Amino acid sequence: MSMMTYAQAACAALAEAMRADPAVVALGEDLGRGGVFGQYRGLAEEFGAARVIDTPISEANIMGAAVGMALAGLRPVVEMRVIDFALCAIDEIVNQAAKNRFMFGGQGRVPLVARMPIGIWSASAAQHSQSLEAWFAHMPGLVVVTPATPQDNHGLLKTALACGDPVVYMEHKELWGAQGEVDAAQNIPLGQASVLTEGSDLTIVTWSRGVAACRQALALPVLGGIHAELIDLRTLWPWDRATVFRSAAKTGRLLVVHEAVQVAGFGAEVAASAAQETGCRIRRLGAPRIPVGYSQVLENESRLAPEKIAAEVQALLAQPR
Amino acid sequence: MNNERLLELYRLMQRIRAFEDAAETASQGGVAAWGLAASAKPALVRGPLHLSTGQEAVAAAVCSHLERRDLLTSTHRGHGHTLAKGADPARMMCELFGRATGYNQGKGGSMHIADFSVGMLGANGVVAAGIPIATGAAHALKVRGLPQIVACFFGDGAANRGPFLEGLNWAQVYRLPVLFVCEDNRISATTPTDAMTAGEGVSARARALGLPSLKVDGNDVEAVHEAAARLVAEVRAGSGPRLLHAVTYRIKGHVSVDPGSYRDPDEVAAAMEADPLRLAAARLLERGVSQAEIDRIVEAARAEIAHALEVAEAAPWPEAGAAYEQVQNTGAGVWR
Ligand SMILES: Cc1ncc(C[n+]2csc(CCOP(=O)(O)OP(=O)(O)O)c2C)c(N)n1
Numbered sequence: 001m002s003m004m005t006y007a008q009a010a011c012a013a014l015a016e017a018m019r020a021d022p023a024v025v026a027l028g029e030d031l032g033r034g035g036v037f038g039q040y041r042g043l044a045e046e047f048g049a050a051r052v053i054d055t056p057i058s059e060a061n062i063m064g065a066a067v068g069m070a071l072a073g074l075r076p077v078v079e080m081r082v083i084d085f086a087l088c089a090i091d092e093i094v095n096q097a098a099k100n101r102f103m104f105g106g107q108g109r110v111p112l113v114a115r116m117p118i119g120i121w122s123a124s125a126a127q128h129s130q131s132l133e134a135w136f137a138h139m140p141g142l143v144v145v146t147p148a149t150p151q152d153n154h155g156l157l158k159t160a161l162a163c164g165d166p167v168v169y170m171e172h173k174e175l176w177g178a179q180g181e182v183d184a185a186q187n188i189p190l191g192q193a194s195v196l197t198e199g200s201d202l203t204i205v206t207w208s209r210g211v212a213a214c215r216q217a218l219a220l221p222v223l224g225g226i227h228a229e230l231i232d233l234r235t236l237w238p239w240d241r242a243t244v245f246r247s248a249a250k251t252g253r254l255l256v257v258h259e260a261v262q263v264a265g266f267g268a269e270v271a272a273s274a275a276q277e278t279g280c281r282i283r284r285l286g287a288p289r290i291p292v293g294y295s296q297v298l299e300n301e302s303r304l305a306p307e308k309i310a311a312e313v314q315a316l317l318a319q320p321r
Numbered sequence: 322m323n324n325e326r327l328l329e330l331y332r333l334m335q336r337i338r339a340f341e342d343a344a345e346t347a348s349q350g351g352v353a354a355w356g357l358a359a360s361a362k363p364a365l366v367r368g369p370l371h372l373s374t375g376q377e378a379v380a381a382a383v384c385s386h387l388e389r390r391d392l393l394t395s396t397h398r399g400h401g402h403t404l405a406k407g408a409d410p411a412r413m414m415c416e417l418f419g420r421a422t423g424y425n426q427g428k429g430g431s432m433h434i435a436d437f438s439v440g441m442l443g444a445n446g447v448v449a450a451g452i453p454i455a456t457g458a459a460h461a462l463k464v465r466g467l468p469q470i471v472a473c474f475f476g477d478g479a480a481n482r483g484p485f486l487e488g489l490n491w492a493q494v495y496r497l498p499v500l501f502v503c504e505d506n507r508i509s510a511t512t513p514t515d516a517m518t519a520g521e522g523v524s525a526r527a528r529a530l531g532l533p534s535l536k537v538d539g540n541d542v543e544a545v546h547e548a549a550a551r552l553v554a555e556v557r558a559g560s561g562p563r564l565l566h567a568v569t570y571r572i573k574g575h576v577s578v579d580p581g582s583y584r585d586p587d588e589v590a591a592a593m594e595a596d597p598l599r600l601a602a603a604r605l606l607e608r609g610v611s612q613a614e615i616d617r618i619v620e621a622a623r624a625e626i627a628h629a630l631e632v633a634e635a636a637p638w639p640e641a642g643a644a645y646e647q648v649q650n651t652g653a654g655v656w657r
Pocket of ligand 1 (some may be wrong): 029057059081085088396397446447448449475476477478479480506507508509510570626
């Protein structure tokens with residue numbers, strides 16, 4: 001066990017995978033300098049420019065080339081800097097990477113990990129702060145991962161690298177500096193949620209930055225005495241339906257919380273599935289359907305504030321089971 | 322170039338420099354009014370701030386050929402272009418401060434600075450995204466039979482994205498009135514361009530599409546002025562798109578919090594020597610303009626920007642409800 005930041009944990013996991021398998025390479029802008037958030041720090045020094053590949057600003061080609069590399073025997077890790085720029089490579093990830101295996105009858109495999117940091121990055125405005133996980137979860141062929149802690153970022157990145165299919169790997173920009181204990185030996189399978197607190201009053205399902213926001217909400221005095229079962233989904237595809245349904249059936253109430261825009265968000269998928277399966281009471285909390293504004297006043301409207309979460313918890317508890 | 326013209330360009334460059342310096346100080350939390358000690362105030366400009374310090378000659382000289390009604394698209398490094406197109410520094414500063422009185426009502430900030438009233442269609446957070454937009458705007462001007470032209474600023478790094486090729490090809494196919502301006506500061510974020518761009522760069526790529534181009538020393542405001550004069554005249558005459566490749570230098574880091582320490586110190590020192598403001602001042606002195614006159618210009622620029630800072634600091638914040646406005650109009654009710 002050692003203390004690491006979320007960024008260091010990802011870096012350590014990638015280094016470990018690169019040491020174990022010469023087919024693992026990383027490509028993207030400014031990777032040789034350690035990446036925008038230091039999540040590749042030291043890798044160029046250890047593995048050289050042939051395996052930590054600095055690329056031109058050419059997102060479509062970075063992603064498309066990674067598909068080609070994967071088909072030709074490498075296991076590329078693709079860096080998109082922020083998910084907003086991954087939209088410059090949307091054909092390559094959606095029409096090419098995601099469809100290849102199926103469309104060619106299983107002849108090809110595309111084992112790539114596309115890292116697309118999500119979330120509000122303070123004062124970075126509308127084109128650098130989006131949480132687009134639902135877009136990718138909607139796409140057959142893609143695995144979608146949203147780690148919330150250093151431990152999960154370590155374990156899930158290694159699992160993603162071992163997965164034979166394209167993985168869209170979404171770190172949150174405000175978590176890079178988060179510290180935590182990391183057990184490098186811990187294996188975290190895809191599709192396994194983690195139950196962070198057990199409770200009987202209601203179930204809260206969240207992921208990524210939502211985990212910390214929900215923990216803060218649950219610590220607010222207004223929620224004193226409430227026993228919530230807090231679940232971090234960790235992967236959105238495949239998602240851990242069994243854990244969520246079991247919990248929702250037990251508590252009879254489900255709140256889904258995410259930073260992404262609420263309308264047509266992944267919370268809708270979780271809520272609808274749980275309603276159908278368990279008949280539980282449901283509420284959702286996401287951002288209003290507005291672009292993220294620059295000014296703090298405007299940005300706050302898109303943020304997951306603990307108070308907003310607490311209000312949803314109270315509203316849900318006010319409903320009869 | 323006569324002294325009057327050079328003085329005018331020098332005034333504009335000093336204004337841009339003063340704006341960048343002030344914005345930088347405000348992003349570090351100090352009071353930017355020169356002469357006052359930085360206080361322990363919280364940062365008045367938050368978030369990524371891409372300064373165009375050192376690149377002023379390109380913005381000033383190119384825009385000096387544009388009329389108010391001409392259009393302009395910019396990059397993430399857009400303060401200089403916006404000022405040169407005629408925007409009000411106080412309203413720009415309000416935007417950087419996130420205030421309701423800013424050009425974008427606090428919604429966009431530095432990276433999205435825009436003043437549509439002077440034809441400045443916006444700075445952009447996505448590299449190369451302005452190129453197709455400029456091309457489309459030029460297409461619209463042509464379809465509508467309007468006499469204006471479009472200037473499209475982009476960085477050297479942007480030339481490696483598809484929209485560069487797609488936009489230039491499109492503009493050439495339809496003979497559109499657009500001047501593409503590559504503001505080549507020789508680096509993209511932390512990566513030197515020559516390590517990432519094959520061939521001879523943007524001019525060669527433009528040539529391959531049949532699009533005439535000129536390459537100039539982007540720190541020499543007179544040289545940029547002269548080259549831009551020729552190209553703008555050709556674009557105005559309906560000859561189709563043109564490209565100006567101006568080689569300059571980014572004196573500061575990529576964003577204000579970046580010390581730029583990945584660069585060779587000798588290279589930075591040489592760039593400071595070749596600072597376009599220094600070159601222009603030396604030329605003015607050579608031509609008989611007095612040091613006192615130059616000092617007055619610098620003082621006037623700083624005073625104007627100090628005023629902009631005061632205006633911005635006193636300006637009101639947006640109402641939270643503004644976050645829900647201007648998203649779209651469907652005609653139906655909006656449910657959040
Ligand atoms: C599509 C896209 N990819 C990456 C980025 C991140 N980024 C912002 S500025 C920049 C460097 C741009 O270099 P250049 O075009 O030369 O302009 P400069 O910053 O040098 O003015 C990068 C990579 C981005 N904003 N958009």
